[in-house]
Amino acid sequence: MTSMLPDEIAGSPEPVTPTSMASEDNTLGANPKLKTRQRLLNGLHRIASSPSLTRMGRPRASSLGSRRVGKGSMSCVSLNSPTYGQCFADGTTPHLRGPLSRPPAVPSNTPVPQDDHDIPIRLVGAEQPTLNPAGQTSIRVPSDIRPSSRGTPLEATKATEIVNQKQRNIRFWDDTPVEIRMEILRYLTPKEMVRCSRVSKSWNKMCFDGQLWANLDVSAYYRDITVEALVKIIVAAGPFLRDLNLRGCIQLKNAWPSEADRISSVCRNLVNICVEDCRIDRSALHLLLVRNPSLVHVDMAALTTTVTNATVKILARSCPNVEFLDVSFCKRVNSRALRYVVASCPKLRDLRVGHLGGFDNQDLMLEIFKANTLERLILANCATLTDASLKALVHGEDPEIDVLTDLPIVPPRKLKHLDLSRCRGLSEAGIKALAHNVPDLEGLQLSHCTHLGDDAILEVLRTTPLLTHLDLEELENLTNNFLIELSKAPCAANLEHLNLSYCDKLGDAGLLPLLKSCPNLRSLDIDNTRVSDLSMMEICNQARKRGYGNTLPKFGMRVAVFDCGNVTWAGIREVLYNNSHVPRFAGADLSKTPDQSFSPLSSSSFSSLSPSESSSGTCTPVALPSPAPPLEIPLAIYPNEIVQLKCFYGFQMTVDEHTKRVLRGDLASAIRLERKWADFMISTEEAGTGGAGVRRRRRRAREAEMLFNADDDDEGTYGPAGLAPLGRRRRARSGGNCVVM
Structure with a gap:
């Protein structure tokens, strides 16, 4: 037997390995003979599971072809992979024998010893891996972090690097x-x-x-x-x-x-x-x-030395499409040169020639009358403007007169805004020429025309139903009758801006009916007039009529009352109170209030039950009232519009601070400010000047003491019917002084 072993070893072409033994059973196939270098690399690959060795084009080492029979190695485990099922189990069996080791392959008829090292180990909680057809038991490193090696094409890596480079060098x-x-x-x-x-x-x-x-x-x-x-x-x-x-x-x-x-x-x-x-x-x-040549809007105002008549004539020849021209304060321009512009520019709509001269010549006015294209004409501070020039602007030259109405028969003017401020050469005769000839007039400025009175202006206002802006500053001849007639005019409903400053004869008698007839009034200048606190109360009343809402308030009316001697701090306080006060019914819709009332169950409901029903305890159920729906939390309510007040400079700082608080919606702090200011003004008025307030307080203290300590025998301290001077009833006397007894 000893002789046979060397012969068998010598006759064998290759050493006996588990791989060769497995090949006899035709289970995994035969592997070629490994050379020295390949055997060394196979061992290194099994010892150190480096992912770079798997890319070198060399055959992978099989776990079954290893000569190691001892303890198992965990070099096949890749820590970069989230799954480890394939590392602890192969395609042949789901068990691990011994301490994480695999026994060598033996023939199927050889008994397997069962000792402590050969007890099968099964992973608890891990799913059984499926059979890998390739027999691979290791996990490859992901390709995105796998380093490149020799002999591997780098087209994919280069493409990735190019994309990253483009992303870094993008120039948006x-x-x-x-x-x-x-x-x-x-x-x-x-x-x-x-x-x-x-x-x-x-x-x-x-x-x-x-x-x-x-x-x-x-x-x-x-x-x-x-x-x-x-x-x-x-x-x-x-x-x-x-x-x-x-x-x-x-x-x-x-x-x-x-x-x-x-x-x-x-x-x-x-x-x-x-x-x-x-x-x-x-x-x-x-x-x-x-x-x-395409100029439409030309503004050359205040060029006193640059703009001349030659400049205006060049404009007339070169720019026929001009619609707006402003040459105010150009002292070297007169009405003769402007006549060429009106004649050469058929689209002219707005002409502003304030502070110029030469308007005593009617040529420009006649040219404007013929063209009849102007919608705005500014003639402010033209001292040379006369009644004849204004009549030529409106009536033309020698118009035909209507026998019945005694009015010239001319086409109505297209003027919408006319400024005749500080034209002191005008009189009532010239202003009356505007009546019945400017039906589209929306703005009229006649301030500082000191010769004008009630009749001439009223005649114009009665024939201008679209009037919204009226400036009558410093017309000393106006009276309260003018304001009363203005409140009856058709333009009162559309009036938004009214300037009555320095009209000394105007007061509450005329202003109160005017305020009631002008619901759309936005700006009112009544400084240096005779208005009083009554007008301030009516202004607040008109502001309250504009309603309340959930949005922050805004300015609805601007009122200027500085230097009005009859407007006291009480009138100012009325405006402050109105700006910050919201009534309880504001914004409430009583028709939508849920009805929470119900009739309680009366005793008759229980007495109507039969004795059997009452004794047995079974009774007909009574429908109870449904619970009331939850009440909605009301939103914050503010006045829609408030009054912007310009008053005496001593009160103006308080008014401005109060207005700021109201505009930002802080009505509580505005109310506190108004009350503190009212208390301060009351104490100041009580104190007075020269010690008058002190004497008043002392007198009131004496009267109170006299009423408290009045002697019953002093009949003079009581009035008729036994009443004290301040309404206190006389005290009844007791004791032995009764005459009847």
Whole structure:
């Protein structure tokens, strides 16, 4: 037997291994003979479960082909994987023998010893793994964290790196279309765009793109911008520029001589231009007017030396589409030059020529009468305006007179706003010419026309039902009868703004009926008049009629009553109380209040039961009243509109603070302020001046003491019927002094 063992060993082509023994049973197949290098790598792979060795293109070591028969190894366990079922079990059996070891493969007929080391171990709580057809018992490292090795293609890795590189180098702003970038930059203010232009050259080019400057208004920040930057913006935005507002840009005074031709050559699409008080050069202004024939809105006010009659004539020849023209305070312009503008601009709607001269000439007025296109005419402070000129504006020249009405037969004027303030040359005869000829009039200003009285103005007001703005400041001849007749006029329902300041003869008698007839009144100036606290109470009454709501209050009426001697602190307090007071019934709808009343069960309900029912305890159930629905918590209620008051300067600070609290909805603190201020004013009025209040308090204290300690025998201290002077009944006397007894 000993001789046979070396022969068998020598005759065998390869050593006996578990793999070869398993091949005899044809269960796992035969493996080729492993060379030295392969056998070494196979051992290393089994000892250290490195994922890099599995990628080197070498055959994996089989757990059954290992020569190790002793204790099992856990090198096949990969800690990077969340599952470990395949590491502790293979495809042959779900058991582990011994201390986590696998016994060597033996023939099926060989008995297996059962000792402590060979007790099968089953994983508790783990599912039984399924058979892997490839016989793999180790877990591969995930591909996303698996390192690259020799001999493996890197196309997938390179593609991933390229995608990551693109994500890191993405340039969102540069890849955005130009149109979207321009639309984003439109949300910036001009000042912010100038600051952003300093970021880089590309940003500078973007921020000064003409598409962003189609509307250039530098009146709000002209002090904070330099001449070079302003000129650069105008030149860059020239082809796109439509609205140019250079009001107050005095820093361009020295730049106009050198930059006038450059600016006017690029700005050829202007529609609206405003150079009021700009100190623009005359030649530059002429170039802008000549090279922009599409101008519609032209504002050249307060250019006393730049604008002349020649400038107005150039405007008339070059800009036939003008609808708005303002040449107020241009002393070198007169009515003769304006006649060309009215004749050459058929679309002219708004003409403002205040503080100009030459209106004693009727040529301009006759031209305006022929055109009949003006809707707003500002003739404020035109001292040369006379009654004849105003009649020519309204009636024309030699109109036909109606025999029945004695009125000129002329087409009505389209005027909506007429300003004749400070035209001291006008009288009642000229104002009466407006009656029956301006039916669309909405605003009329006649302040400081001291020669006007009640009759002339009332005749005009009776024929202007659409009037909303009326300015009659400092007309000393107006009386309360004028206000009473105004309250009956058709325009009273639409009147919103009324100025009666410095009308000394007006008082409560005329103002009270007017306030009741003007529900839409928003602004009322009655300072330096004879109104009193009664008018203040009526103003509060009209404000209460505008209702209450759940939104924060807002200003509904502005009232100016400073320097009104008859308006006391009590009238001011009435306004404060009205602004912060909300009545209990405000916002309540009593018709929707749930009816919670019900009739309780009476004793007759129980007495009507039969004795059997009552003795047996069975009775007919009685329908109980349903519980009342839960009451809703009411929302906060505020006045819809409050009164904005302008009063005596000693009370104004308190009024302003009270108004702030009401506007932010803090009515409780506003009420406290009003009460504290009222207590202070009462104590101040009681104290008086010169010690009058002290004497008054002492007198009242003496009278109270006399009533308390009055002598019963003193009949003079009591009035008739035994009453004390303040209404106290005389006390009955007791004792032995009764005459009857």
